[in-house]
Amino acid sequence: xxxxxxxxxxxxxxxxxxxxxxxxxxxxxxxxxxxxxxxxxxxxxxxxxxxxxxxxxxxxxxxxxxxxxxxxxxxxxxxxxxxxxxxxxxxxxxxxxxxxxxxxxxxxxxxx
Amino acid sequence: xxxxxxxxxxxxxxxxxxxxxxxxxxxxxxxxxxxxxxxxxxxxxxxxxxxxxxxxxxxxxxxxxxxxxxxxxxxxxxxxxxxxxxxxxxxxxxxxxxxxxxxxxxxxxxxxxxxxxx
Numbered sequence: 672x673x674x675x676x677x678x679x680x681x682x683x684x685x686x687x688x689x690x691x692x693x694x695x696x697x698x699x700x701x702x703x704x705x706x707x708x709x710x711x712x713x714x715x716x717x718x719x720x721x722x723x724x725x726x727x728x729x730x731x732x733x734x735x736x737x738x739x740x741x742x743x744x745x746x747x748x749x750x751x752x753x754x755x756x757x758x759x760x761x762x763x764x765x766x767x768x769x770x771x772x773x774x775x776x777x778x779x780x781x782x783x
Numbered sequence: 784x785x786x787x788x789x790x791x792x793x794x795x796x797x798x799x800x801x802x803x804x805x806x807x808x809x810x811x812x813x814x815x816x817x818x819x820x821x822x823x824x825x826x827x828x829x830x831x832x833x834x835x836x837x838x839x840x841x842x843x844x845x846x847x848x849x850x851x852x853x854x855x856x857x858x859x860x861x862x863x864x865x866x867x868x869x870x871x872x873x874x875x876x877x878x879x880x881x882x883x884x885x886x887x888x889x890x891x892x893x894x895x896x897x898x899x900x901x
Contacts, residue, residue: 705890707892712874712895712897713894713895714787714789714876714878714892714893714894714895715827715876715878715892716892717889717890717891717892720889758826758827760827770817770819770829770832770842770878771817771827771829771878771890772829773826773827773828774826775825775826776826
């Protein structure tokens with residue numbers, strides 16, 4: 672059974688204070704690791720897909736990295752508008768449905 | 784990015800009635816769509832995978848007779864909650880996989896539908 676654990680559950684930062692969010696996973700045959708941003712009462716907004724260990728992707732102030740056991744979402748000099756819940760999900764090669772297994776998310780608050 | 788639209792965004796229904804939620808991929812064809820449920824401050828839980836032209840695949844513990852899924856075209860999947868009860872109140876989110884746009888495995892989500900059963 673695929674599992675995703677995100678930490679911390681909540682993180683409060685000052686504007687401009689860089690940090691990293693962690694996503695640890697166990698999966699049988701990783702087909703993709705996904706990062707999403709979710710604002711309250713909204714559906715998840717796609718950020719990145721990572722496919723293999725060593726891969727990195729960047730988008731504005733966000734950078735996602737992947738190892739064989741975990742992924743990090745680095746946030747550089749965050750702004751208040753970066754406040755949201757960040758979700759990590761994996762898609763495994765195992766049988767059954769083809770959907771994603773999500774972590775519980777990290778609730779990020781950036782204070783001005 | 785690709786757009787997935789859900790309708791309605793909010794719905795209130797009486798206990799015992801049925802309610803239908805639509806999920807549309809607006810600018811791409813989606814052979815596969817997924818339905819999730821999310822309770823407050825909880826993670827998204829996959830309910831079922833909807834395949835165009837065939838029966839949906841349900842996750843363990845999800846009642847297929849209660850949550851009817853129809854994927855009649857490459858751009859539309861519907862979730863019907865039958866004989867709804869208050870415990871079915873939740874945030875329902877659909878997603879669709881765009882296999883033709885660039886990377887082979889990009890999954891986009893709709894805005895979600897809040898269901899309240901009174």
